Amino acid sequence: MTAIAGHRSKAHGPPPPDQPGFFAAASPRRRLRAAALRRMSSGAAVELPFQWIVEQSLAAIYVIQDDVYTYVNPTFLAMLGRSADEVIGRGPEAIARPDEAARIRENVRRRIDGEILKLRYVVELLHRDGRTVSMEVDGARVEVGGRPAVVGIGLDVSERLGHQRELEHSRQRLQELTAYINTLREAQRAKFARELHDELGGMLSSLKMDIGRLTRRTRSPAMLGVLGEMDGVAREAIDIVRRVADDLRPAVLDHLGLLAAIRGRLEQFQRRYGVKCILEPEELELPLPQSHANNIYRICQEALTNVGRHARARTLSVHLAWDGAVFVLTIDDDGVGFAATVPRPGAMGLLGMGERARELGGTLEFLPRRPRGTRLVLRVPLAAP
Numbered sequence: 045m046t047a048i049a050g051h052r053s054k055a056h057g058p059p060p061p062d063q064p065g066f067f068a069a070a071s072p073r074r075r076l077r078a079a080a081l082r083r084m085s086s087g088a089a090v091e092l093p094f095q096w097i098v099e100q101s102l103a104a105i106y107v108i109q110d111d112v113y114t115y116v117n118p119t120f121l122a123m124l125g126r127s128a129d130e131v132i133g134r135g136p137e138a139i140a141r142p143d144e145a146a147r148i149r150e151n152v153r154r155r156i157d158g159e160i161l162k163l164r165y166v167v168e169l170l171h172r173d174g175r176t177v178s179m180e181v182d183g184a185r186v187e188v189g190g191r192p193a194v195v196g197i198g199l200d201v202s203e204r205l206g207h208q209r210e211l212e213h214s215r216q217r218l219q220e221l222t223a224y225i226n227t228l229r230e231a232q233r234a235k236f237a238r239e240l241h242d243e244l245g246g247m248l249s250s251l252k253m254d255i256g257r258l259t260r261r262t263r264s265p266a267m268l269g270v271l272g273e274m275d276g277v278a279r280e281a282i283d284i285v286r287r288v289a290d291d292l293r294p295a296v297l298d299h300l301g302l303l304a305a306i307r308g309r310l311e312q313f314q315r316r317y318g319v320k321c322i323l324e325p326e327e328l329e330l331p332l333p334q335s336h337a338n339n340i341y342r343i344c345q346e347a348l349t350n351v352g353r354h355a356r357a358r359t360l361s362v363h364l365a366w367d368g369a370v371f372v373l374t375i376d377d378d379g380v381g382f383a384a385t386v387p388r389p390g391a392m393g394l395l396g397m398g399e400r401a402r403e404l405g406g407t408l409e410f411l412p413r414r415p416r417g418t419r420l421v422l423r424v425p426l427a428a429p
């Protein structure tokens with residue numbers, strides 16, 4: 045019994061600081077800490093070695109008064125590889141390009157004039173060895189010797205900004221590469237589709253005509269049977285060639301435009317998946333550049349494939365419209381919704397759609413629908429018809 049009670053009181057430990065009894069049980073070190081906390085929270089002045097703190101600070105510290113640096117700490121000088129002589133009593137021109145110096149002066153003026161009290165921005169300064177140092181400064185208006193000045197703190201953010209720029213650059217290169225690959229792929233698809241249609245389709249058609257010629261010349265029932273079968277196979281092969289060529293590059297997209305191509309795709313989708321498809325409106329002026337029509341069509345194609353594969357929808361509706369100078373494509377399904385599916389690792393469809401939207405300078409969103417289903421909204425800014 046006793047052992048258990050003792051164990052319990054040990055496990056609970058001393059009461060937390062906000063409970064009565066805390067200070068009573070405190071050690072001398074705790075008493076000191078409590079006193080320091082009390083002093084700080086009461087706002088009473090604490091004696092601090094300010095000079096030492098400023099000199100040893102890991103951040104650059106500076107004072108600008110009457111348009112010249114009147115104080116900079118050793119860290120400031122070290123960041124720029126300069127001596128005090130090169131900075132003190134001089135204006136920002138001593139350590140910055142003329143355009144940057146003008147910006148620093150203007151920002152100092154705004155704070156001195158009381159336009160703003162405090163300002164944080166990145167300024168490009170010049171290291172003595174010629175390289176640029178990006179310093180993020182945060183300065184405020186103060187009174188020094190009864191006159192206004194700006195005192196600020198600076199951090200060397202060159203490395204961080206360098207990484208950011210590199211990242212931005214490689215992101216941009218990646219987007220350019222994706223756009224290039226898309227264009228290349230589109231051109232190749234068009235070429236394959238043409239060759240398939242013209243060459244293979246042409247050969248199969250002439251084969252079919254030969255079968256017809258032979259059929260007309262023979263009277264043998266056995267031969268007629270074989271020729272009939274051959275004719276069926278040739279017809280099927282021609283259909284397959286047409287379908288594959290159309291999948292690769294719908295001729296209708298080139299000849300009749302985006303709306304007709306989407307309509308054709310929806311008819312095919314309805315037949316294949318038994319999903320009721322609605323296209324609105326029946327007619328719409330779509331003066332889109334060919335590359336835009338291609339990308340929008342491919343986004344639509346992938347969206348349909350996804351609905352067929354994942355959504356288990358009964359109805360699908362595609363709506364095209366102009367919102368001022370923005371072309372808007374909305375695809376609604378009444379399927380299970382994204383939340384009910386498990387994304388396949390390494391899936392590329394949504395990624396590709398997003399890249400195409402970005403290539404068009406547009407946005408792509410997927411939204412859940414109530415009570416069920418998914419809405420895709422593609423917005424592409426273009427000149428209105």
Ligand SMILES: Nc1ncnc2c1ncn2[C@@H]1O[C@H](COP(=O)(O)OP(=O)(O)OP(=O)(O)O)[C@@H](O)[C@H]1O
Nearest residue numbers: 350351354355381382385386387388391392393394
């Ligand atoms: N209309 C939809 N309804 C419900 N879930 C969807 C729908 N569209 C996409 N998804 C979900 O999003 C995931 C990612 O789609 P994505 O198109 O990127 O890949 P995928 O279709 O699985 O493969 P693929 O790379 O061949 O396109 C899908 O695996 C599915 O879980």
Ligand SMILES: [Mg+2]
Nearest residue numbers: 349350393394
């Ligand atoms: Mg997909």
